[in-house]
Amino acid sequence: MKRFYASFVIAFSTYSKLPMPQVAWSEANMRHTLSFFPLVGAVLGLLFYGAARLCALLGFGPSAAAAVLAAIPAALTGGIHLDGYCDTIDALSSHASREKKLQILKDSNAGAFAVIWCCVWFALYFGLLTELQSTAAAAAGFLLSRAFSALAVARLPSARAGMGASLKSGSRYPLWVFLVYLLIFLAVSWLTGAVLPGCIALFSTIIFYFVYKSMALREFGGFTGDLAGWFLTVCELVILASVVLTEKVVSLCL
Numbered sequence: 001m002k003r004f005y006a007s008f009v010i011a012f013s014t015y016s017k018l019p020m021p022q023v024a025w026s027e028a029n030m031r032h033t034l035s036f037f038p039l040v041g042a043v044l045g046l047l048f049y050g051a052a053r054l055c056a057l058l059g060f061g062p063s064a065a066a067a068v069l070a071a072i073p074a075a076l077t078g079g080i081h082l083d084g085y086c087d088t089i090d091a092l093s094s095h096a097s098r099e100k101k102l103q104i105l106k107d108s109n110a111g112a113f114a115v116i117w118c119c120v121w122f123a124l125y126f127g128l129l130t131e132l133q134s135t136a137a138a139a140a141g142f143l144l145s146r147a148f149s150a151l152a153v154a155r156l157p158s159a160r161a162g163m164g165a166s167l168k169s170g171s172r173y174p175l176w177v178f179l180v181y182l183l184i185f186l187a188v189s190w191l192t193g194a195v196l197p198g199c200i201a202l203f204s205t206i207i208f209y210f211v212y213k214s215m216a217l218r219e220f221g222g223f224t225g226d227l228a229g230w231f232l233t234v235c236e237l238v239i240l241a242s243v244v245l246t247e248k249v250v251s252l253c254l
Contacts, residue, residue: 003028003029003031003032004032006024006028006029007029007032007035007036008036010023011037011039012036012039012043014033015040016040016044016076016077016078017075032172034150034173037150038146039143040077041142041143041144042143042184044076045141045143046139048072048135048139048142049135051069055068062131066127066129069129070122070126082118082121082229084226084227084229084233085121085229085232085234086110086115087104087107087226087230088105088226088229089113090104090110090111091105091219093111098221102159102220102224105226121233125236128240131248132240134194137192137194137198138239138240138243140188141236141239141240141243143184144181144185144205145232146232147181148205150173151173152209152216152231153228154172154173156213156217157217157221157222157223158222158224159221159222159224186199196246197242197247198243200242201239204238204242205235205239208234208238212230212234212235216231
């Protein structure tokens with residue numbers, strides 16, 4: 001039980017800004033970190049949903065509420081995944097060799113393309129949030145994106161040594177744990193009356209997972225921590241877009 005607790009703490013210490021007790025970052029303590037990673041998304045989803053309800057209670061307009069909700073993921077995670085997104089954008093935009101792309105991922109400086117596409121991401125995310133109706137389905141999407149992100153880390157080869165490679169070699173993510181998280185996502189969608197948006201979001205995430213897998217292997221020879229951040233950031237946008245577009249299609253058909 002101590003190792004499970006330590007892995008839980010390490011997962012939240014690494015991927016969130018929530019205060020956590022100190023534990024030793026040993027290989028034994030990190031063994032189940034990947035399995036607990038989606039729970040960071042569950043907590044983020046609860047905060048997201050609570051903030052949405054609070055904004056509605058206070059009478060916030062769509063734009064003000066969307067601004068608050070757009071800030072929550074970055075605030076809770078400290079921008080760790082956005083950082084990987086930006087580094088990956090710079091690497092992909094270079095159109096250089098695989099070795100050069102991997103070198104760019106190590107560069108802590110943000111290039112012009114990273115800044116531009118980070119602004120594009122926030123603009124799209126903000127715009128979609130102003131149209132969102134099924135807040136619970138979108139909130140559950142934070143768990144879904146991290147369940148698939150952990151699966152990618154567990155299943156894809158490492159492109160180079162680094163934090164992602166260390167996590168992959170030292171942490172387990174059994175397939176049954178992944179399936180449990182999918183069932184939790186579907187259960188939340190069903191209980192909140194968002195079965196169709198939830199199913200479309202799951203289907204879209206599955207497709208995007210294989211797109212990401214193909215890109216990572218083709219362009220980089222595997223995954224890195226930065227690529228995992230890119231996947232998670234874009235995946236959250238894909239899930240939100242799926243939920244909103246499904247709502248719009250359903251409303252047009254009624």
